Structure formats: C-alpha cells, structure tokens
Amino acid sequence: MQSEQAVELGQQAFMQALLIAAPILVIAILVGLLVGMLQAMTQIQDHTLSYIPKLTAILLVMCICLPWIFEKLTEYSAQLFTSIPQMIFGG
Structure with a gap:
C-alpha cells in the first residue's frame, strides 16, 4: 500500500465518521442551545436540567437515523473490503 492510498483511506474513514455523527451532534447542539x-429566560440555573431533553432528543434521532447509519456503514465496509486486494496486490 502506498502512502497516497493510506491517506485517502484515512480521509474516507474520517468523512464517513463525520457524516454518521453529524445528525446526532447537530440535534444535541440545537437542543442544548434551546x-x-x-433556562436564561426563566432564570433557572440548574446544570443538570439540560441532560434529559438532550438524551431524549439524541435517542429519538438515533432511532430515526439508525437504518441510514447502518446503510452508510455497510456501504463503506463493502467498498473497503473490495478495495483491499487492489491495495495489497497493486492492481
């Protein structure tokens, strides 16, 4: 395997990780901001109050996005496993 292939493989893995994590992180940020x-409007300064809505929103998004996440992971894994012989044998 050449260094260009290794860099490309790492870049693809990083992009897949970002793509898979993005919906969950965006929802967590939006719910936390809301x-x-x-809390600022009602002057409630309890730090633990934000955990329940965040966890609920994250679980809901994960339940909705789980089929899409599995699809993306299986597509990437299949692409990776089919390209391994090319990387090893230089084809």
Whole structure:
C-alpha cells in the first residue's frame, strides 16, 4: 500500500465518521442551545436540567437515523473490503 492510498483511506474513514455523527451532534447542539435559552429566560440555573431533553432528543434521532447509519456503514465496509486486494496486490 502506498502512502497516497493510506491517506485517502484515512480521509474516507474520517468523512464517513463525520457524516454518521453529524445528525446526532447537530440535534444535541440545537437542543442544548434551546434549553439554555429557556433556562436564561426563566432564570433557572440548574446544570443538570439540560441532560434529559438532550438524551431524549439524541435517542429519538438515533432511532430515526439508525437504518441510514447502518446503510452508510455497510456501504463503506463493502467498498473497503473490495478495495483491499487492489491495495495489497497493486492492481
């Protein structure tokens, strides 16, 4: 395996990880921001109050996005496993 192939493989893996994690992270940020704004408006300064809405939103998004996440992971894994012989034998 040449260094260009290794860099490309690492870049593809990083992009897949970002793509898979993006919906969950975006929802967690948005819910955290919304709860923070509500806490500021009502002057409730309890740090543990934001955990329940965040966890609920993350679980909901994971339940909705899980088939898509599995599809992306299996596509990437299949692509990776089919390209391994080319990388090893230089074809």
